[in-house]
Amino acid sequence: MTAFVQLQWLLLIRSPRLLATLVIVPFYSVVFFTTLHGYGAPGLSATVALTAFVMSMWSQAMFVAAEVVDDDRWDGTLEPALLTPDAYVRALTVRVCTTTALSLPVLVEVIAIGRIGFGFALPVHRPLLALTASLLLVVGTAGFALMVSALMILMPGGRNLRNALTYPFYILGGLILPAAALPVPVRQLTQLFFLSYGTQLLRAAMAGSSGSHWKDLSLLLLLTVLQLVAGAALLRRALSRARHGEARLYA
Amino acid sequence: MSADMLQVEALTRRFRNRKGNEVTALDGVTLHAREGEVVGLLGPNGAGKTTLSRILTTLLLPTGGIARVDGLDVVHDARQVRERIGLVLGGERGLYNRLTARQNLRYWGAMQGLPGKACRSRADELLERLGLSARADDQIQTYSRGMVQRVHLARALLRSPRLLIMDEPTSGMDPHAAQGFRGLVEELRDSGSTILLATHDMQEAQSLCSRIALIDHGRILQEGTTEDLLRAIGTGRTVTAAGVAAQLALSIAAIAGVSVQESTPDGLLTLRADGDGAIAAVLQALTAAGVHELSVAAPSLTEVYRTIIEDREFAL
Numbered sequence: 001m002t003a004f005v006q007l008q009w010l011l012l013i014r015s016p017r018l019l020a021t022l023v024i025v026p027f028y029s030v031v032f033f034t035t036l037h038g039y040g041a042p043g044l045s046a047t048v049a050l051t052a053f054v055m056s057m058w059s060q061a062m063f064v065a066a067e068v069v070d071d072d073r074w075d076g077t078l079e080p081a082l083l084t085p086d087a088y089v090r091a092l093t094v095r096v097c098t099t100t101a102l103s104l105p106v107l108v109e110v111i112a113i114g115r116i117g118f119g120f121a122l123p124v125h126r127p128l129l130a131l132t133a134s135l136l137l138v139v140g141t142a143g144f145a146l147m148v149s150a151l152m153i154l155m156p157g158g159r160n161l162r163n164a165l166t167y168p169f170y171i172l173g174g175l176i177l178p179a180a181a182l183p184v185p186v187r188q189l190t191q192l193f194f195l196s197y198g199t200q201l202l203r204a205a206m207a208g209s210s211g212s213h214w215k216d217l218s219l220l221l222l223l224t225v226l227q228l229v230a231g232a233a234l235l236r237r238a239l240s241r242a243r244h245g246e247a248r249l250y251a
Numbered sequence: 252m253s254a255d256m257l258q259v260e261a262l263t264r265r266f267r268n269r270k271g272n273e274v275t276a277l278d279g280v281t282l283h284a285r286e287g288e289v290v291g292l293l294g295p296n297g298a299g300k301t302t303l304s305r306i307l308t309t310l311l312l313p314t315g316g317i318a319r320v321d322g323l324d325v326v327h328d329a330r331q332v333r334e335r336i337g338l339v340l341g342g343e344r345g346l347y348n349r350l351t352a353r354q355n356l357r358y359w360g361a362m363q364g365l366p367g368k369a370c371r372s373r374a375d376e377l378l379e380r381l382g383l384s385a386r387a388d389d390q391i392q393t394y395s396r397g398m399v400q401r402v403h404l405a406r407a408l409l410r411s412p413r414l415l416i417m418d419e420p421t422s423g424m425d426p427h428a429a430q431g432f433r434g435l436v437e438e439l440r441d442s443g444s445t446i447l448l449a450t451h452d453m454q455e456a457q458s459l460c461s462r463i464a465l466i467d468h469g470r471i472l473q474e475g476t477t478e479d480l481l482r483a484i485g486t487g488r489t490v491t492a493a494g495v496a497a498q499l500a501l502s503i504a505a506i507a508g509v510s511v512q513e514s515t516p517d518g519l520l521t522l523r524a525d526g527d528g529a530i531a532a533v534l535q536a537l538t539a540a541g542v543h544e545l546s547v548a549a550p551s552l553t554e555v556y557r558t559i560i561e562d563r564e565f566a567l
Binding site for chain 1: 264266308309310311312333336338340342344345346347348349350354357358359360361362363364367370390406
C-alpha cells in the first residue's frame with residue numbers, strides 16, 4: 001500500500017498542474033467572503049468556508065483523481081497494470097484516495113483566508129468531529145471518483161459527462177443550501193447521499209452544536225463504505241469488460 | 252524433448268467494428284512453443300500479432316479455441332497465468348515517465364506482489380543486470396529509447412516469468428540500441444527463457460528465433476525453423492543492380508525463372524532468380540551491358556516474408 005501512495009504522491013508533485021484545483025478553488029472563498037463582508041453577514045462565513053472546502057475536494061476528485069485510470073491508459077501503463085495478478089483495483093483505490101486526500105489542507109486554507117483576510121472568527125469548536133467527518137468525506141468522494149473512472153473507461157465521452165457532475169452534487173450535498181432548505185423531493189435524495197451527512201457534521205463541528213452525532217456519523221460511515229465498495233466494484237466490472245474487448249485499454 | 256510452455260489450438264477472436272460488421276482478428280491460430288524456445292511471430296500491421304499477444308497475456312478473451320501457458324488456461328486460470336508471464340511492449344509508453352527507473356520497478360514489483368525488501372533487492376539486481384544502475388535514479392523521461400526498453404524488460408523480469416511475450420520490442424530504436432537490446436534477449440535465450448517475439452524486423456527474427464511463424468489476416472500461413480522456411484521457398488537468389496536501362500530491365504524480366512521485385516526509373520533493379528540457369532543468364536545480361544554495380548544474395552527471411560505475405564501496402 002505504501003508503494004501505491006508513494007507513486008501517486010510522486011506523480012502529483014512532479015506534475016503541478018494536477019494540484020491546480022487545490023490552488024484555484026479555495027480562491028472562490030475570497031469572492032464569497034468579500035460578499036459577506038460587504039453585506040455584513042459574518043454568520044454565514046462558516047458555511048462559505050465549508051462550501052469552498054468541499055467544492056475543492058469534489059473538484060479534486062472529479063478532475064484529478066477520477067482521471068488516474070484514464071491517465072494510465074494514455075501513458076500506456078494500464079495494460080501492464082492489468083497483468084499483475086490482482087492488484088490494480090486495490091492500487092487504484094489507494095491512489096484515488098491519496099489524490100482526493102490532498103484536498104484536506106484546503107479546510108485550513110479557507111479558514112485562514114476568512115480569519116486573516118476578512119476578520120471572520122470561524123472557530124472549529126469540535127475539531128475531532130471535523131477531522132472524522134472530513135476523512136470520511138475524502139473516502140466517500142474517492143469512491144465516487146472510482147465510479148466516474150469506470151465510466152471514463154467505458155464511455156468515449158466520459159470526460160464531458162464528468163464535467164456535469166459538479167453543481168448537481170453540490171446541491172445534493174447541501175453545499176449551496178442546507179438540505180433542510182431544499183424542496184421535499186430533493187431533500188429526500190440528499191438523505192441517500194453521503195456528502196449531505198458530511199457537510200451537516202462539518203457545520204455542527206464548526207458551530208459547536210451540543211448533543212450526540214453518532215447517528216449521523218454512523219450513517220455517513222455506512223454510506224461512505226457503500227460508495228467506496230460500489231466504486232471499486234464498478235471499476236472492476238469496467239476493466240473486466242475491457243477484457244471482453246468492449247473497452248479500450250490503450251489510447 | 253522439452254514440454255510445451257505455450258499451447259495455442261484453433262484460437263479465434265472476432266469482434267464487431269464501429270459499423271457493426273464482424274471482423275476476424277484471429278482465425279483458428281495454432282502455435283506451440285517448447286520450454287526454452289524463442290518463437291518469432293512475423294506479419295504486417297493488422298495481421299493479428301498484437302491480438303494474439305493480448306489473449307496470451309490474459310488482457311483479451313478469445314471467442315474460440317484454447318490457449319495455455321505452462322499448462323494453464325488463459326481464460327479460466329488467468330490469475331495463475333499472469334504470475335507466469337512477462338510482457339515487453341515496444342514504443343515510448345508503458346512506464347511512469349516522471350518517476351525514476353528504480354521507483355518504477357519498485358512500484359511494479361509491489362503491484363506483482365513482491366514483498367518490500369525482496370522487491371527492492373530484485374529491482375536493484377535487475378537494474379544492475381541490464382546496465383541501468385548508473386542512471387537508476389534519473390527520471391525515465393530523460394532516458395534514450397534503448398534505455399526505456401531495458402526498463403520495460405526489467406519490469407517483465409521482476410517475477411522471473413516462465414514465458415516472455417515481446418510485442419515489437421525494438422520498434423523505433425536506433426540500430427545501436429536495437430542491437431544492444433537483442434544482445435539482452437540473446438542472454439535470456441541462452442539462459443533458457445521461453446520467448447514469443449512478435450516483430451517486423453526480419454534480421455532480428457533470424458538472429459534470435461529458433462522457430463518462426465508467419466501470420467497474416469489472423470491466420471498462421473507458415474511455420475518452421477528458419478532453415479525449413481528458406482528451403483521451402485527454393486534455391487532462388489536476389490540480384491540487385493544499379494544503372495540498369497529500362498530496356499535492359501525489360502529483357503531481363505523476360506528470362507525464364509526471373510521475377511522482378513523492384514525496377515525504378517533511376518535504374519535500380521531488384522529481382523529474384525530461381526535456378527542456376529536463370530542466375531547465370533541474368534548476370535551475363537547485366538555484365539554484357541556494362542553494369543558492374545551489382546550484388547547477389549542468398550535467400551533470407553525477408554524473401555521468405557515477401558514470398559508468403561502479400562504486399563498490401565498500396566492496396567488500400
